[in-house]
Amino acid sequence: MPDLSSTKPFSRFEWQIAWKYLRARRKEGGVSIMSIISLVGVALAVFALIVTLAIRSGFRTEFVDAVIGANAHITVYAPKSRNELGGLVNMMTDFDGVAERAAAVPGVTRAAPIIVGQVMASANGRNAGVEVFGEKPEDLMTIPFMAEPEETYGDPARFSEGVAMGAEVAFNLGLQVGDFVTIISPEGTKLPFGGTSPRVGEYEVVYIFRAGHYQTDNTRIYMPFGEAQSFFDREGVADQIEVFIDDPEAVDAVSDGVFEATGGVSYLQTWKDRLGRYLRALQMEDNVMFILLSILVLVASLNIVSGLVMLVKNKGRDIGILRTMGLTEGSVLRIFFICGAAIGLAGTAIGVITGCLFAIYIDPIFDAFNYIVGGGAWDPSVRMISELPAELKLADVLSAMALSLGLSFTITYFPARRAARMNPVEALRYE
Structure with missing residues (x-):
């Protein structure tokens, strides 16, 4: 034993x-x-x-994904300055150079200059508050949800001839491809005797998309970059550079590289800065x-x-x-x-x-x-x-x-x- x-x-x-x-x-x-x-x-x-x-x-x-899928992971702004109306604006003159330097940072998949403005869209007796994004025609289809949308109508190759809009915006205004939409900006031109006059423009709807993101489909219109500069009185400048990266969770590490590449003329905001509380x-x-x-x-x-x-x-x-x-x-x-x-x-x-x-x-x-x-x-x-x-x-x-x-x-x-x-x-x- x-x-x-x-x-x-x-x-x-x-x-x-x-x-x-x-x-x-x-x-x-x-x-x-x-x-x-x-x-x-x-x-x-x-x-x-x-x-x-x-x-x-x-x-x-x-x-x-729903929040950052349609918005920039990193936004590059120029220092604020005052326009002729006395308002604070971001005026970035070397936007192509800044976008090129940002795009060269490891981890960055897209960097493009844009114009952003809040306007009222009107058609068929209906009105809707929308957000206009001025994008270069060659940059439009590099936006992630534009590259792989849920539904599309029209031809994105004609983007330089009109505007592209979210499917819900088009539905609310009763618009189809080929129709015209009137865009009104409250930030108008300054009149000789004081006051301002709203800017009004009429554009053909050449492309309708459904991104699958509520905010994008319901509030967003894309306008050619040059036309947006003219409409919002941003001749020769851009409001910001939108930057997308391959790993949004690693935005803090990539933002340091973007800041170094664009430092001295800009400040940054990441998607975590916008959504930190949530x-x-x-x-x-x-x-x-x-x-x-x-x-x-x-x-x-x-x-x-x-x-x-x-x-x-x-x-x-x-x-x-x-x-x-x-x-x-x-x-x-x-x-x-x-x-x-x-x-x-x-x-x-x-x-x-x-x-x-x-x-x-x-x-x-x-x-x-x-x-x-x-x-x-x-x-x-x-x-x-x-x-x-x-x-x-x-x-x-x-x-x-x-x-x-x-x-x-x-x-x-x-x-x-x-x-x-x-x-x-x-x-x-x-x-």
């Missing part, structure tokens, strides 16, 4: 005894129904944590959600204690016999630790697998559920998105696994320690 007092930790016989206890039926003093409930509880908690984190990541990505709110919501679901994992893990305590109570006679045969306290502790840890490990594994599968196939699952309930479970017209976004990230899965296993292993130690300290004489007194 081996010397049980000199065996290495987690020896083969310790695993065998623990496995025997886990396999034993309830009437034999094995794993109780509480342990099965604990396993299911841990699995469900980990499942919920992974799915929630995936959906939160998906919504964050949808939010960021991103912080999303991050705070993610943290709160993780904490709340962590409590759920903790409650599920605590059930392991109940099952392990019952197991220790049922196996008191076995503990007494093993101790009298020379089994050390450490071996007893490890045997029951293996029992509790196995439940936590199995529950975590089941939760991770089911949670990942649910996040990956969330759209077919919701489609099936919609079909079963007869529709209405997910209405795109109400929620403004056609599908439930879910983005499974390795970091989220690993954090859920680490949390579940850490809690399971930690709380398992205490009932295992109680079993190890059981007095063998007391355990066998009534046997």
